Amino acid sequence: MQPLASLLLLAALNVHPASAALKEYTLDVVNAPIAPDGFNRIGILANGTFPGPLLTANKGDTVKVTFNNKLTDESMRVSTSIDFEGVLKDTASVFDEGSPFVTQCPFGPNTSYTYTLPLGEQSGSAWYHSQLSLQYADGLRGVFIIYDPDDPLKHLYDVDDESTIWSLADWWHNTSTVSLMSYNLTQIIPLQDSGLFNGVGRFVGGPEIPFAVQTVTKGTRYRFRLINISVRRQVFVSIDNHTMTVIEVDGTPTQPLEVNILSVMPGARFSVVVTANQAVDNYWINAIPMDPGNPNKNPVFDPDLSRGVLHYAGAPDAEPTTPMTEGPQGADANLLQEHELRPFFPTPPPEPDFILNFTTSMPVGETVWLFNGSQYESPKVPTLIKILDGASNAVDFNKTENTFIFPRNKTVEINFLPDPENELHPFTLHGNRFWVIKSNESDIINTVNPPIRDVAAKGNGGTILRFTTDKPGPWFFHCHIFWHFWAGLGAVMVSDPEGIRQQVKPTEAWDELCPAYNALPAVEQ
CATH class of the missing domain: 2.60.40.420 (Cupredoxins -  blue copper proteins)
Known part of the structure; x- marks a missing residue:
């Protein structure tokens, strides 16, 4: 294998x-x-x-x-x-x-x-x-x-540089500490104040600062890299009058797939090729944060103000005159379906050696998220230190550390059972990638050439992931909605504790981190 x-x-x-x-x-x-x-x-x-x-x-x-x-x-x-x-x-x-x-x-x-x-x-x-x-x-x-430099898909685009990177973000006017206090009291995530495209956005009643502008030259093909650096928001991205050809997802080259709108979860990344083949003009780049229906709406947040401008060289330096929309809708929408993605290099997943059935839940009236009925709580002694000191089995870790231990070079299948929650949980596995055997939005099970990602949605459709334990280490596995992660929606996947002890030789600077941190007063931690 x-x-x-x-x-x-x-x-x-x-x-x-x-x-x-x-x-x-x-x-x-x-x-x-x-x-x-x-x-x-x-x-x-x-x-x-x-x-x-x-x-x-x-x-x-x-x-x-x-x-x-x-x-x-x-x-x-x-x-x-x-x-x-x-x-x-x-x-x-x-x-x-x-x-x-x-x-x-x-x-x-x-x-x-x-x-x-x-x-x-x-x-x-x-x-x-x-x-x-x-x-x-x-x-x-x-x-x-x-x-x-040897990108096998390089023939599909002409420009891929610092100017073609698109960051997608949510933004709050309050500090994270104030927002967390509100969340802890109400169990409701405070709704963002604005959505940002390349670091710029607007809010209702705020100044009309210029939107971020992406300049293109007619006839040129651009590789745009979409990176969702949000804390919570899934973002729907489209460009008026243009299509996008997906060629990368989460660092994995993919077989080209043309769409006109795609969903980007927190932590996720896509590369899309866009050809500037329309009339010389200005077009809206729609970067619309999805609102899952927060009962306490934020009056200053308007998702339609989260956008940029695709500006053709030679067009007036002005905003588009067309309406601000949420992108293609209904029959006009060709939304990316995750299960249709295929790695550029075929990589069949091995059969699983271990199958884990996972659930997520939030007890009524508590600001707690449970992973298989257990809230993750950060230990005082980091997982890696415990392993280097000899920890090898589940009994060596507190139950609240949600630590799963596997031998080396095995295949683990994670089966997220369907549940009726409204909100998607974008789960990420640090330091690794996984096969998405079954996407949340589809009933199709693909064990031949499924998508390879490091962020995948768990929701009410059920999701199946597989990863290999070929790299010894403790790897964080958690929801990338950091409010949920903070409330306990996480686990640690440990590959080969003995291999960790043999191969990991930390530096002196690393050795000094915990003593220095533990000596800090609480206000400085």
Whole structure:
């Protein structure tokens, strides 16, 4: 049986071509004023910007990112820990995976930490964000693109650069700490104040700041990379009068699939090819956040104000004159169906060695999410430290750690049972990708060549995922709606504890994280 990482030639191979380079970035995490929709507030920002600075590399490179924690505003969290979403970690560097209390402790104010990311042969669209509590809602999130100079789909597009990256985000005027207090009291997630396209949006009654503009030249083909860096919102993306051809999902090249609207869940990424083949004019890019029906509507939030402008060179520098819509509807909509995606390189999933049936639930009147009847609670001692100290079996972990342990080189099937909830739960598996054997929106079961992703929706349709335990490590598996994650909707998938002890040799800087964090006063954690 070949593991998924081998089939995809991903990071676990740790193969570095002759052109491999070391790329180093330094980001200061600061409290600074920010007004992406015209409302001024203090945020938690990388280098003072939202989204944070773009990180880029080529496959085969090693990337080092140093975060200097300069946070001072104790009305928000001032410690932090960074996850590189969609970056596949090898076992040797799993201690730099960034999951607080799973692979490391957070680092406090006036300290720094450097993450080392050997990329191997992986490529595609990824991003980075704070993984601590709900901190990234305050702005600590940005995009990370790994280019493949030998992309097998390169003949389909002419332009793929910094100008063709589209970030999708939700935004709140209150801090995450205030929002969490409200959520804890009411069990209702506060509705966002605006939706942002490439860091810009509007709210009802706010200033009409210019929408983000994407300039194109007629006749040119563009690879647009859509990265949903939202905390909660699924976003429906379309471009008036244009179609989109999907060629990548969550870092995996796909067989081209043409659609005119697609749903992007929090944490998910797509690459689409768009040909500028319409009349020279301005067209709306619709980036509409889905509202699942929150009973406490936010009067300043209007999803139709979440959009950008596709501007043809030579057209007037003006907004489109056509109505702001939510994109193609009814018979005109060719919505991407996840189950129709096919990896560009066929990768049949192995038969499962383990089958896990999972449910999610929220007890009435409690701000608690249960994963198979158990709320995940972060342990005081990170999972990785426990394993390095000898933990190998379920009895070595508290029940609330929701820790599942598997031998190496096995295949695990996760069967999310259908339930009547209104809201989709976008589940992600850190450091790995999985086969989507059954999508939530379809009854089709595909064990021949199913989609390969690292984010997939669990909802009332039932979802089946498979992944291989070819990389020893503790890997976070959680809902990417961070309100639900904060309330306990998560688990840890541990592959080969003995292999972890043999291969993982943390640095001295990592060893110092937990003692330093535990010595902080509560207000600085």
